[in-house]
Amino acid sequence: MYYGRIDKPKPKDPFRRQILPNSADNATSNPHRLKLxxxxxxxxxxxxxxxxxxVLVTVRNKTGPAPTLLHSKxxxxxxRTCSRTRFTTxxxxxxxxxxxxxxxxxxxxxxxxxNLTLQRFGKALYMASDISNLYMDxxxxxxxxxxxxxxxxxxxxxxxxxxxxxxxxxxxxxxDVLTWLSAALTNQDTCTEGFADVNGNVKDQMTEKLRNLxxxxxxxxxxxxxxNGDDDFSGVPxxxxxxxxxxxxxxxxxxVSAKDxxxxxxxxxxxxxxxxLLDTPVSAIQADIIVSKDGxxxxxxxxxxxxxxxxxxxxxxxxxxxxxxxxxxxxKIGRKKTNVMFIGDGKGKTVITGGKSVSxxxxxxxxxxxxxxxxxxxxxxxxFENYAGPSKHQAVALxxxxxxxxxxxxNIIGYQDTLYVHSQRQFYRECDIYGTVDFIFGNxxxxxxxxxxxxxxxxxxxxxxxxxxxxxDPNQNTGISIHACKIxxxxxxxxSKGSFPTYLGRPWKLYSRTVxxxxxxxxxxHPRGWLEWNATFALETLxxxxxxxxxxxxxxxxxxTWPGYRVITSVEEASKFTVAQFIFGSSWLPxxxxxxxxxxxx
Numbered sequence: 001m002y003y004g005r006i007d008k009p010k011p012k013d014p015f016r017r018q019i020l021p022n023s024a025d026n027a028t029s030n031p032h033r034l035k036l037x038x039x040x041x042x043x044x045x046x047x048x049x050x051x052x053x054x055v056l057v058t059v060r061n062k063t064g065p066a067p068t069l070l071h072s073k074x075x076x077x078x079x080r081t082c083s084r085t086r087f088t089t090x091x092x093x094x095x096x097x098x099x100x101x102x103x104x105x106x107x108x109x110x111x112x113x114x115n116l117t118l119q120r121f122g123k124a125l126y127m128a129s130d131i132s133n134l135y136m137d138x139x140x141x142x143x144x145x146x147x148x149x150x151x152x153x154x155x156x157x158x159x160x161x162x163x164x165x166x167x168x169x170x171x172x173x174x175x176d177v178l179t180w181l182s183a184a185l186t187n188q189d190t191c192t193e194g195f196a197d198v199n200g201n202v203k204d205q206m207t208e209k210l211r212n213l214x215x216x217x218x219x220x221x222x223x224x225x226x227x228n229g230d231d232d233f234s235g236v237p238x239x240x241x242x243x244x245x246x247x248x249x250x251x252x253x254x255x256v257s258a259k260d261x262x263x264x265x266x267x268x269x270x271x272x273x274x275x276x277l278l279d280t281p282v283s284a285i286q287a288d289i290i291v292s293k294d295g296x297x298x299x300x301x302x303x304x305x306x307x308x309x310x311x312x313x314x315x316x317x318x319x320x321x322x323x324x325x326x327x328x329x330x331x332k333i334g335r336k337k338t339n340v341m342f343i344g345d346g347k348g349k350t351v352i353t354g355g356k357s358v359s360x361x362x363x364x365x366x367x368x369x370x371x372x373x374x375x376x377x378x379x380x381x382x383x384f385e386n387y388a389g390p391s392k393h394q395a396v397a398l399x400x401x402x403x404x405x406x407x408x409x410x411n412i413i414g415y416q417d418t419l420y421v422h423s424q425r426q427f428y429r430e431c432d433i434y435g436t437v438d439f440i441f442g443n444x445x446x447x448x449x450x451x452x453x454x455x456x457x458x459x460x461x462x463x464x465x466x467x468x469x470x471x472x473d474p475n476q477n478t479g480i481s482i483h484a485c486k487i488x489x490x491x492x493x494x495x496s497k498g499s500f501p502t503y504l505g506r507p508w509k510l511y512s513r514t515v516x517x518x519x520x521x522x523x524x525x526h527p528r529g530w531l532e533w534n535a536t537f538a539l540e541t542l543x544x545x546x547x548x549x550x551x552x553x554x555x556x557x558x559x560x561t562w563p564g565y566r567v568i569t570s571v572e573e574a575s576k577f578t579v580a581q582f583i584f585g586s587s588w589l590p591x592x593x594x595x596x597x598x599x600x601x602x
Contacts (some may be wrong), residue, residue, distance in 0.1 A: 035187075039104055078092060079092070082219075084223060085216060087217070088232075095109065095113065095116070104523050107227065108167055108428050110228075112164045114162045114220050115162055116216070117153065117158060118159060124209050125212060128151065132144075134201065138362070139362070143363050147195075150191045151187070151191070153184075157180040157184045161220075161224075165177060170460065175584050177224055178221070179403065179478045180403075181221045182221065182423070183423040186422065186443040186470075187423065188213050188363075188474070189214060190422070198593060199204060221473060221475040221476065223595050244580075270589045270594045272593075274316060274591045275592060277343075277378075277593050278378070278594045278595075286318070287320035288319065289318070290310075290320045291305045292324070294324075302328055303324050303330075306337065309340055312336060313339050314338075316376075316569050320343045321345075321352075321382065322344075322350065322432055326350075327355075327369075329354075332371040333373065334374060335374055335375075341378040342382060343380055343381060344379075344380070344383075347381065351382075351383040352385070353383075353386070355386065355387050358394040364420070365399070365598050368386075369396070370399070371398075371401070375402055375404055375424075376402070376403075377402040378405070378406045379408070379410060381408075381410065383411035384397045384398040384410060388414075390458055390459045390462070394417040396414065396417050396419075397418050398412050400444070402424060405427070406426075406589070408428075408431070410426075412431060413432065413433075414435050414439065414456070415435055415439070415456060416436055416438060417435070417441055418435035418439040419433055419441070422442045422443065423443055425445050427449070427579065427594065428449065429594050429596060432451070433454065434454045434456055435455070435466075436458035436459075437465055438465050438506070439465075440466060440468075441470065441508065442469070445582060446583070447481045447578070447582060448480070450485065451485045453466060455487075455500075456493055457500060459488070462500065463531060464502035464524075465504075465505060466487065467480050467514050468512075469508060469509075469513055471509055471511040471513050472511065474541075479515070480505075480513070480514045483579075483600075484597065486522075487504075488522040489524040497524040501524075502524045502525055502531040503525070503531040506531040506533045507537065507538035508533060514543075515543075515577045516546050517547040517548065517549070518547065519550075520549070521549050521553035522552060525553030527559070528558060529546070529559040530544055530560050530562070539563060539564055540562070540563040547567075547569075574600055575599060578597070578599050578600055579596050579598050580599055
């Protein structure tokens, strides 16, 4: 993300190095990885074919023998289904080619669309892995590796979606499927963006191998949302749309009962034991793994601790990282490392740091000092930092793409692109977040609650923007909700805040969605509140809202007059962005033990 020429780093000669097929540092060209990708592709085909066969049996039992595809016209069901999508021609052609589609009902076409998309992703991953031995400079290799990782994750998300819709997704898991499909689309968008500023054979080949993947996922989203009555308001006024029924909340979205089974001060995806873990003193916690730089633990490095974590764990794996400053390469809780919890000794005491930036010919995705994509990731009492500095431009301190992720009582410190809320459902509580340009960015469905958000002094002639939300598709259930937070100037900005205006956000993508509610806004916030990305881009399709904020920067009299901006006056509308309704936190946060407000107030 750049502010035109101001933020874009000066071009440098790439670090050219021949990468051989079996070089130790080239994981993507390792024969073991190629075998793994082949196994993944084979498994995808078996899974998709099995589910497809089950669907076909059902379809044929209802309609008789399936007609031949040759010279057939789209059925009424296919035409009706595809009319709901953004890429109608692709929808019709892809369904028309799929066995059984011409005999399928509207309901059957939901899982057929996911099925064929899953198979296309599997084929794309297999073909993309086939070019790993080509020469790539550092920048292109970075983008290529991002794509392989993101494709693998998307295949997992699509497989879970397929299983869910094939079993008949009810209201209880509609939000899961929308989340997973939204994340798969975000993954593909991130992959494509990695190649945006490069040219050459690798980019050309990847563009061809990944062709139409984003459009196919977008169509899946549209078909599923339409067929399952999703009431997400898609970035437009919601007065006439149906509300979600939240059970234990009143009409204002406020929790009625403070009983432990109904409300913990955190979302319900956290069970009672995990709620206790988030507030239990470190001395009373029995950690599975202890990291200590002085050798008085299980391991001296966090990387070694992560290697020890079992894959797909159903129980909580606790890693206690003792006080110290840890700078290690490629610290990541991968998608197979589920239900991992990191506990530190407190903000400023346990520090995970790094200095990677795009100035080193890396993608923004690749610069994170720490990343987590394994579902159920929880972290408390740790500082995440990227010290690259404002002159190095994009430099991520913390990147999260894990579903049901919780970040509690942490510092997240950087300059441009500090916190990458990449995808899926996330919750931040009592965190301090520091940055300059677009320093909370991404396309998760995320609520930041009771956090302190500090704008720092940027480079000369720069403007600070707190958020850059990149919702690409109107059917994605994503956005940034800042609820009951403090938005202030950091000490280095305080003396010169008049020279560096700070804005609440700017639209990275067409359907950007961000709200600020019940928060204290400092006098460093520019009276206009929000900043254009590029001329009139997204001003009609974005959804930016403010609800009952206070403080010297909260006055809305001089705010932007964009069609997509609104001062929210309805409790019903504001409640759409609460923990209970926006990230369905009342169903998963209580098990983590983190305190949270389910509605607007408690």
